[in-house]
Amino acid sequence: MFYDPLTIWSFTTFSTLLIAGxxxxxxxxxxxxxxxxxxxxxxxxxxxxxxxxxARGVVPGFVSIxxxxxxxxxxxxxxxxGFRAFDRRRPVMLLPAVLIAAWLAICQLPGFRDDxxxxxxxxxxxxxxxxxxxxxxxxxxxxxxxxxxxLAMGLLAVHLFTMFARPGLLLLGVATVNVEGNVLLDPxxxxxxxxxxxxxxxMAFCVIGMVRERRERHxxxxxxxxxxxxxxxxxxFQARTREVAAGGGPVAVLVLDLxxxxxxxxxxxxxxxxxxxxxxxxxxxxxxxxxxxxARLGGEEFxxxxxxxxxxxAREIAERIRLAFRQAGEGLPMREARxxxxxxxxxxxxxxxxxxxxxSVLQERADMALYAAKQGGRDRVMVHRPGDWNAxxxxxxxxxxxxxx
Numbered sequence: 039m040f041y042d043p044l045t046i047w048s049f050t051t052f053s054t055l056l057i058a059g060x061x062x063x064x065x066x067x068x069x070x071x072x073x074x075x076x077x078x079x080x081x082x083x084x085x086x087x088x089x090x091x092x093a094r095g096v097v098p099g100f101v102s103i104x105x106x107x108x109x110x111x112x113x114x115x116x117x118x119x120g121f122r123a124f125d126r127r128r129p130v131m132l133l134p135a136v137l138i139a140a141w142l143a144i145c146q147l148p149g150f151r152d153d154x155x156x157x158x159x160x161x162x163x164x165x166x167x168x169x170x171x172x173x174x175x176x177x178x179x180x181x182x183x184x185x186x187x188x189l190a191m192g193l194l195a196v197h198l199f200t201m202f203a204r205p206g207l208l209l210l211g212v213a214t215v216n217v218e219g220n221v222l223l224d225p226x227x228x229x230x231x232x233x234x235x236x237x238x239x240x241m242a243f244c245v246i247g248m249v250r251e252r253r254e255r256h257x258x259x260x261x262x263x264x265x266x267x268x269x270x271x272x273x274x275f276q277a278r279t280r281e282v283a284a285g286g287g288p289v290a291v292l293v294l295d296l297x298x299x300x301x302x303x304x305x306x307x308x309x310x311x312x313x314x315x316x317x318x319x320x321x322x323x324x325x326x327x328x329x330x331x332x333a334r335l336g337g338e339e340f341x342x343x344x345x346x347x348x349x350x351x352a353r354e355i356a357e358r359i360r361l362a363f364r365q366a367g368e369g370l371p372m373r374e375a376r377x378x379x380x381x382x383x384x385x386x387x388x389x390x391x392x393x394x395x396x397x398s399v400l401q402e403r404a405d406m407a408l409y410a411a412k413q414g415g416r417d418r419v420m421v422h423r424p425g426d427w428n429a430x431x432x433x434x435x436x437x438x439x440x441x442x443x
Contacts, residue, residue, distance in 0.1 A: 047092040060246075
């Protein structure tokens with residue numbers, strides 16, 4: 039088989055440097071995404087390490103063995119910390135530093151520097167540790183369901199398997215190692231050169247893909263959130279409730295409205311009104327379950343969906359919110375405003391067929407109950423009961439709802 043080792047390893051080195059440039063340019067474009075900087079620098083160090091290994095016999099042995107492999111270990115350490123940076127975790131450079139120090143110390147043992155097989159096993163152990171830590175780091179935040187994160191984990195796992203393939207062949211006697219460990223004199227390393235280029239190219243795509251995917255998701259989620267309160271907006275509320283409705287089952291819908299909110303804006307100003315809205319949003323967060331959906335529907339109107347809740351649970355949560363808001367309002371300078379909220383509740387069972395339409399009907403009924411609470415004197419919880427109103431009479435006459443006793 040014809041091959042030109044110098045050309046192949048020169049191509050590998052150049053490709054690595056080119057990939058590093060792509061990552062570093064991407065980091066400049068997105069300066070807050072430090073994972074790109076870590077991985078770009080890691081590929082620069084990989085370029086230096088590969089160049090040193092290929093120059094065995096041309097440069098001093100200390101450079102081509104100790105320093106070149108130390109550069110590769112540092113590159114993997116930066117790659118691991120790049121994934122930590124992506125998940126907004128602190129860098130941990132102590133372990134890479136310890137591994138590099140251990141490598142340099144082991145190289146000083148008599149006969150070790152001249153034993154290519156021994157060097158291979160030590161480097162394999164150190165590198166494999168950093169690869170496993172990288173996979174573990176990615177796995178920790180798998181709940182974000184980023185496709186590129188899963189691809190990166192799979193790619194690292196395949197590369198780890200490839201790293202162990204050569205030692206396995208050596209143990210089986212299928213492959214041999216050049217005694218001096220010179221990559222230019224070992225034909226069996228050609229396949230690893232091509233695998234390395236493929237791995238680095240795909241890993242760069244994965245890292246950039248993780249950043250792009252998260253940023254796009256952030257913008258999508260931002261469009262579903264109310265800027266002032268941090269709760270879902272109407273669009274986000276509709277999207278989340280459609281997901282809940284798809285599962286069917288019992289559900290409670292609450293529609294909440296702040297009493298005399300226009301007077302607060304008129305007397306104390308819009309800044310005070312915004313403060314009241316934020317206060318109410320915090321009260322909602324403090325008194326709802328993790329599975330509940332809450333949103334600011336517009337102005338001073340809020341909506342809540344309680345999956346799996348019955349009438350008793352919905353009443354209890356609504357009363358807790360109402361009383362907590364009154365108590366929280368006592369700590370504001372605008373005590374004369376007597377902050378309070380009216381709440382309408384509707385409870386029902388979502389059918390397997392047309393659950394979204396059924397949820398919409400419940401929201402209409404909760405809105406009717408809220409109207410009755412306003413008409414009944416405000417600062418109260420009203421529950422819509424079957425037969426109180428016809429769900430289609432939204433524009434017609436509204437009869438009184440059953441008050442919460």
